[in-house]
Every structure is written in structure tokens, then in C-alpha cells.
Amino acid sequence: MKGTKWHIIVSVVLAIYLVLPLVGTLLYSLAGEWSTTILPKSWTFEWYIQLFQDDRFFQALGRTVFVIAVAVILSIAVILLATITIVLYFPKWEGALKTIALLPYSVPGVALAVGLINLYANDVVNIAGTPWILFGIYAIIIMPFVYQGIRNSLYTINARDMIQAAELLGASKLQAVITVVLPNMKKGIFSAAFLAISMLFGEFALANLLVGGRFETLQIYLYQQLSKNGHLTSAIVICYYTIIVWITLFLLYLQSPKRQKQTRAIKQEMPISAMQNANLEGE
């Protein structure tokens, strides 16, 4: 095809543009002295060694992992419970559940912070400045993604039929959910979890406004380091990018074999355009 060469050129230029920040930061984190020349005068691992000896970095990383883990598990558990209940017992409410689950889209994080501070930084309830407030609000902001992941996977595996079949074979509803439905949803739940993790990893606004230095997460730590040694900060940023890259790779890996199966299953139920729209609303 005559256009192929052109498409390759566009893609290569785009790829270079997209990875420039990563490459630039990587070079800078490995450079010794670099302030006037085109390429650095020397290369060194010094910044990484310094970083890995800094307890503050690991503590901040640990706090981030902790908050994210609690929020993601909380969000998944709560939404899973509600979604399965509604699909089984209150199918009429599915629309309402969807509306509620997608609500966090329309309220930006900074705006939510205003209401949260008013509510939770007073004499009666005072959880601002503690990780507790982050557990709750993080569980909320990932809700649209978690909900869509769970709902899609419930429909893909045909949960309702599955439970009916299990009941015919003598299982109770609860047994059917635990032994048949949940194991089949494992992949869908994992993808939703990793999507949520990669989102929360980059969250700064709420962490900074609600908790700040009182519970230093990775993003807050990085923010504090911005004005300090540039090379050391590059090393932190590279660690951050590395984590993000691994999470995304894992996420893509999780989605790839399933994606084909899933689209095939859904295609029978609804037209492609409706699927795309659902997809768009979900992002």
C-alpha cells in the first residue's frame, strides 16, 4: 500500500515524542556533571546509590503502596458486593448504580477536596491529615473504573445464567457466587485493580490538599524534592516511571488474551457503536 511508509514515519515521530521525557530524565539521572555541554561530561550511578540509601524515599513509597492497596481493595470489595446484589436482586436499579458509579468523573478532585476539608477537618470528625481520608476518597475516585471493570466482567461471564445453573445443581446463591462467579471474574477484577493502581499512583492534588506533609506519600516526597538536586530527583522520577511502566505492561498483558474473548461475547448483545460509547464514557 502506498500509505504504509507515511504511517510508519508518523508513528515513529510520535513514539519518539512520547518517550522523550522518559529518555531525557533517564540520561539526566545517570549524568555526572552536565550544565554547559551537549552531552554530560561523565556518567555515574551515584544518584541511584544516594536515593536507595534514603530511608525517606522508601518510607514514602511504602505509604503510597499502603494507601493504594487499602483504597483499591476497599473499592473493589464494596462495589463487587453492591453490583452482584443489584444484578441478582434489583436489576431495575442497575441504571441508578451506573449513574452513581460514574459520578466521580464530573466532580474534579480539587473541588471534592473543598467539601472534604469542610466536613472532616473540624472538632467533631477530624481525619484530615491522616491516611483515613485518603482511603475513602481514593476508593471513590477509582469507582468509575472499578465499576465498569466489574460490570463488564459480570456480563461477559453471564453471571446470572451461571448462578441459575449452580442453583439447579443444588448450590445456594452465596455458594454459587463464591465458588463459580468470583473465580471466573478474577481476570476482570485484576485488570480493574491495576488500572486503578496506575491512576492512584499519580494522584497528587488530593494527597497534597487533604494530608500533605503529615503523611508523606511518594508524590508529596517528590514534590518536596523538586527544588533540590536535579539529578537525585531524576532518579526518583525514573523509579516512578519504571513502576508505572511495569504496571501498564502487566495490565496490557492481562487484557490481551481476554480482550478478544470479551469483545466477541459482547458483540452479540450490542452494536459496536454502543460499545465504543460505553468505552468512552468509561475512560
Next chain:
Amino acid sequence: MKRSWKVWLCLIPLTLLVLGFLLFPTLNMVISSFQTDDGRFTLTHYQELFTDAYYLQSISNSLKISLLSATVAIVIAVIGGYSISQLAERSNKWMTTISNMTSYFEGIPLAFSFIVLLGNNGLFTLLFNQLGLDVFGNFDLYSWVGLVVVYIYFQIPFAIILLLPTYQAINNEWRYASNLLGGTGWTFWRKVGIPLLFPGVIGTYTILIANALGAFATANALVGSTYNLMPIQIASLISGDVFLQPNLASAFGVLLAFIMIAALWLNSKIMKKVRRDLR
């Protein structure tokens, strides 16, 4: 019925979470935006937002940077996304992976990376200085232009991953069908390609605008409070160094949420209209 109260019990955790961290905070924000410091009803906060030149500037700046970055990003993503969708399977997978990964590069790490690339001692700044080229002579990363450059960067991969499914829908069989029926390349695009793409592009564009409107970390790290944007104003009203005005911040928050909801609502209207036209 005994069974039914147990079923109801399963809905309580979600209800509590949504009430405590979404509905109550939002309601609180709306109510306190209409309150004076001692709790009486007032409209002064909204009046202040729409009359104070400084606050008006932050609103117009936010709208400008959102529209500008979304427009540039959607154009690049429409072109780039099409090229990606036309690649062979292996390279297509590579590009999808790169777009996915870089779509998470945002906020503070990204602001820092751009300082490394284009800051006062940045890689490119040095490179062009050494080569004697004055490309960046007037370029200042810590300014409006710099901010736009970074916003455009984080919007592009996001736009691409949102658009790729739409391009997948335009498969080559349809083009062959159009050709077989005597259509030229241009007929294909006019009758099939563009009508199919349009809803996806509009949807992505709206999401990009909302994405830029709410973005706080990038701007905060790059220009701090020196550049006047809505999220930065809100943040400084609730946690700044000067004096705090939670009620005014609430009014600001309501306005920001209102603009975002309006954009998303407009999007769904357009979608519906477009679909009816398609049928």
C-alpha cells in the same frame, strides 16, 4: 422477609462510602458556597467570582488552556491514531503499549521531566545553545507557553488510547466494499469513515477538555501559584499561606464542577444527535 434484609445489608457499604466521600462533600460544597462565614445565606461569593478581575482571569485562563491543549491534542491524535491503526500487528501493539504507558506520565513527574528537557539548563536548551540556534531564545518553560506545551504532551497519549477503538471499527473491509461499489478514497471518508469517527472524536475531545480543566499537579509543580488557573486558585483558598476562604473556594469548586458537567452533557447531546443522523 428474612432473606431480603440480608440482601439490603449488602448495599450498605457502598451507600456509606458514596454518602461519606462523594455526596456529603459535594452537598457541603454547594451549600457552603451560598453561606457567609457565620452561616447566613449569601450570593456574594458568586458575585465575587464573576466581578473580581483576578478570579475572572483564572476562569478564562483555565478555559483557554483546556480548549487549546485539547484542540492541538485531538488533531495530533486523529492523525497519529489513524497511522497507528494502519500499522502491521506487531508495530501496532508497540505503539499501543507506548501510548498506554505514557498516558500515565503526568503531574509532578512529568513537570520535572519537562524541566529536564526544556528548563533553563534543559537538554534541548543546552543542545540548541551549543549549536548556536536560537530556537528557544524566547521560550520560557515556566510561563503560559511552557504550560501549554506540557498540557498538550499529557493530552496526546490519552487522546490516542481513547481514539484507537474507534479506528478499529473502521476496518479495511469497509473500504474495499466502498471501492467495489465504485467509491473513491474520498467517498469512503465522506460517507463512511468520517461519520463513524465523528462521535468518537467529539467524545474524546470533551474528555480532554474536562481532563485539562481539573488538572492541578502539573501546573502546581511547574508554575506554582504564579500562574492563575482555577484549580490553583481553589487550592490556595483552602490551603494557601495567606488567609483561607473555604466558602469562596466552595463557590469556585461548584463553578469548576458545573463547567465540567456542562461539557460532558453537551457531549452526550451531540452524541445523540449524531447517532440519529446516522440512522
